[in-house]
Amino acid sequence: MPPPRRAARRRDAEENRARVVAAARELFAEEGFEVPLDAIARRAGVGRATLYRNFPDRGALAAEIFDGNLRELEAQAAALGERADALLELLRAIVDMQVEAHAMVPALLQEPRAPDLAALERRVRRLLAAPLRRAKAAGQVREDLAIGDVTTGLAMIAAVTGDTTVAARRRRARRALELLLYGLLPRGESDTSD
Amino acid sequence: MPPPRRAARRRDAEENRARVVAAARELFAEEGFEVPLDAIARRAGVGRATLYRNFPDRGALAAEIFDGNLRELEAQAAALGERADALLELLRAIVDMQVEAHAMVPALLQEPRAPDLAALERRVRRLLAAPLRRAKAAGQVREDLAIGDVTTGLAMIAAVTGDTTVAARRRRARRALELLLYGLLPRGESDTSD
DNA sequence: GCTCAAGCGGACACTGGCGTCCACTTCCAC
DNA sequence: GTGGAAGTGGACGCCAGTGTCCGCTTGAGC
Numbered sequence: 001m002p003p004p005r006r007a008a009r010r011r012d013a014e015e016n017r018a019r020v021v022a023a024a025r026e027l028f029a030e031e032g033f034e035v036p037l038d039a040i041a042r043r044a045g046v047g048r049a050t051l052y053r054n055f056p057d058r059g060a061l062a063a064e065i066f067d068g069n070l071r072e073l074e075a076q077a078a079a080l081g082e083r084a085d086a087l088l089e090l091l092r093a094i095v096d097m098q099v100e101a102h103a104m105v106p107a108l109l110q111e112p113r114a115p116d117l118a119a120l121e122r123r124v125r126r127l128l129a130a131p132l133r134r135a136k137a138a139g140q141v142r143e144d145l146a147i148g149d150v151t152t153g154l155a156m157i158a159a160v161t162g163d164t165t166v167a168a169r170r171r172r173a174r175r176a177l178e179l180l181l182y183g184l185l186p187r188g189e190s191d192t193s194d
Numbered sequence: 195m196p197p198p199r200r201a202a203r204r205r206d207a208e209e210n211r212a213r214v215v216a217a218a219r220e221l222f223a224e225e226g227f228e229v230p231l232d233a234i235a236r237r238a239g240v241g242r243a244t245l246y247r248n249f250p251d252r253g254a255l256a257a258e259i260f261d262g263n264l265r266e267l268e269a270q271a272a273a274l275g276e277r278a279d280a281l282l283e284l285l286r287a288i289v290d291m292q293v294e295a296h297a298m299v300p301a302l303l304q305e306p307r308a309p310d311l312a313a314l315e316r317r318v319r320r321l322l323a324a325p326l327r328r329a330k331a332a333g334q335v336r337e338d339l340a341i342g343d344v345t346t347g348l349a350m351i352a353a354v355t356g357d358t359t360v361a362a363r364r365r366r367a368r369r370a371l372e373l374l375l376y377g378l379l380p381r382g383e384s385d386t387s388d
Numbered sequence: 389g390c391t392c393a394a395g396c397g398g399a400c401a402c403t404g405g406c407g408t409c410c411a412c413t414t415c416c417a418c
Numbered sequence: 419g420t421g422g423a424a425g426t427g428g429a430c431g432c433c434a435g436t437g438t439c440c441g442c443t444t445g446a447g448c
Contacts (some may be wrong), residue, residue, distance in 0.1 A: 010415055013425060036405055047427025052407065111356060142380045149373060152354050156370060159353025160346050162305060176350060179343060183377025186336045204445055207395060230435055241397030248439065 017054045017091070018053050019044040024061050031172050032101035032162070033062065059114030066104050066120050069097055070127075077127055082136035087131035088181075090148050091154070098158050099170045105158035125151065211248045213238040214382035218255050219295070226298035226356070227256065260298050260314050263291055264321075271321055274279030278332035281325035282375075285348070289371050292352050294366045303345050319345065347374050 009072045023044035037058060041051040055061040076093050080086035098105045107114070108121045126131045128150055157176040161169045203211075221229045230250060235245040249255040270287050274280035292299045301308070302315045318388035322344055329335045351370040355363045 010424060012415070016426085017228055037407095038405070040388075041427090048406085049408075049427055050425080053425080134218050134351060141378050142376070149369070149378075150364075152366070152370060153373060153378060156350035156374070157353050160349050172346070175343070176346060179347060179377075180350070180374060181378050182336070183381075184339060184343075184375050185349060185377075186333055187381070187391095206445065210396085231437095232435070235397090242436085243397055243438075244395080247395080252439095273409060 016044070016046050016050055020046060020051050020054055020061070020063060024063050028062070028065065028103035029101045033058075033107045037061075057114075057116075059116035061070035062103070062107055062114065063116040063120060065101075066108065066117070069101060069104055070120060073097070074123070074127055077131065080131070082134060084134055084140050087128065087150075088140065090128065090131055091150070091177065091181075094154060095157055095173050096170075098154075098161060099166060099173050102158070102161055102169060105154050109155040109158070131153055156180065195310075197326060210238070210240050210244055214240060214245050214248060215258060219259050222259065222297035224257070227252075227301045234268060246358055251308070251310075253310035255310065256297070256301055257310040257314060259295075260302065260311070264300055264314060264317055266292065267291070268317070268321055273324065274325070276328060278328055278334050281322065281329035281344075282334065284322065284325055285344070285375075288334045288348060289367050290364075292348075293360060293367050296352070296355055296363060299348050303349040303352070350374065374384070 020040065024040045027040050027043060031039070037051060038048060040061075041048045044051070051061075055064070073090065073093060077086065077090055080089055083089075094105065108117055108124055113121060125147055129147055132141070132145065132147055132150060136143060136145065157173060157180060160176050161173045163169045163172060214234065218234045221234050222239060225233070231245060232242060234255075238245070245255075245383070253343045267284065267287060271280065271284055273284055277283075288299065302311055303316055307315060312368045319341055323341055326335070326339065326341055326344060330337060330339065351367060351374060354370050357363045357366060
């Protein structure tokens with residue numbers, strides 16, 4: 001059936017909804033995914049009922065917000081096309097995004113996951129699949145890397161970016177990505193132990 | 195001053211205290227550091243007041259438990275002596291311990307930290323300092339590695355070991371350590387970008 | 389065995405977040 | 419302007435976790 005032609009919302013209702021989304025975007029970024037829904041409603045200047053009317057739960061609200069972020073990443077992926085370093089560029093972009101909106105990666109990749117977000121998590125994996133394949137083919141990343149390793153890596157980085165200021169988050173996130181990309185061991189020697 | 199010669203506790207009181215500690219050890223391992231204190235008291239078969247009488251808060255209880263774990267690690271460090279690979283061995287030991295008692299690393303290394311645990315966190319850093327120095331001198335790890343990078347790495351690994359079964363935790367923890375040690379990029383080539 | 393302080397644990401009050409309800413307000417078609 | 423449906427938000431009840439209080443129980447010294 002065709003999408004049931006939602007009756008036009010009243011203009012004030014539309015505005016309130018937009019303000020809720022904006023407030024949620026800010027607070028997810030500032031406080032993380034666990035921020036109380038009251039706080040979002042208060043920041044938006046609406047009652048809690050208004051928030052709940054528009055979004056039955058935290059997951060629905062998050063889905064709306066993260067969908068935007070994900071579109072952005074998908075656009076970047078498309079722009080990078082078949083470049084061999086597309087995977088690394090995407091990883092950097094995702095980590096940067098995590099710095100600005102530090103709720104998304106943990107919300108999407110950490111267990112347990114809200115049901116509304118499961119589909120978005122699949123989009124992340126799909127986003128990374130082709131670039132990973134090409135990066136491996138081009139010898140840009142180690143051969144045995146699976147898609148789950150990449151998302152695990154992102155979750156690992158996200159876990160240490162809980163600092164309160166954006167600058168501090170950026171510093172830690174960059175260092176964590178650097179450590180993870182290059183490893184703790186020295187480069188350029190083969191280690192045959194293990 | 196000498197420790198103020200605590201008046202001998204009644205035998206049943208001593209027993210209850212021990213059962214609280216044992217229950218907390220189990221539940222921290224099973225459920226993580228955030229497990230409700232009620233649950234611990236219930237598992238120990240004592241009332242909540244008994245738990246609070248012995249440990250004013252979660253931090254005090256955790257401090258008692260993690261202190262034991264830390265002693266074990268310090269003993270291992272001492273046994274490893276000045277071996278160049280002592281740092282890597284310790285990292286493996288800490289990750290293994292995190293698999294069994296998966297509350298300790300996040301509780302000690304993640305912010306914000308309960309005040310009782312700050313001293314234990316300093317012990318972790320002290321534990322790693324000398325092995326790190328020697329590992330660098332021996333070329334076992336990259337030159338620019340700081341002590342904070344090592345603890346960051348441990349926190350990163352801990353973040354992805356939230357699975358419910360020990361076996362699943364072990365698998366993920368080992369993979370995460372492996373990724374972090376060797377990096378995502380292929381070995382044996384110099385990468386001059388960045 | 390008796391005594392009594394140490395120790396116990398159930399009951400209680402408090403807090404913070406969630407989700408719902410409903411009397412009131414506001415927009416908009418007429 | 420006005421009627422009435424759409425929309426609002428404060429007030430309310432619920433729940434889970436925390437911390438405390440106090441009348442009862444019990445171990446241990448005599």
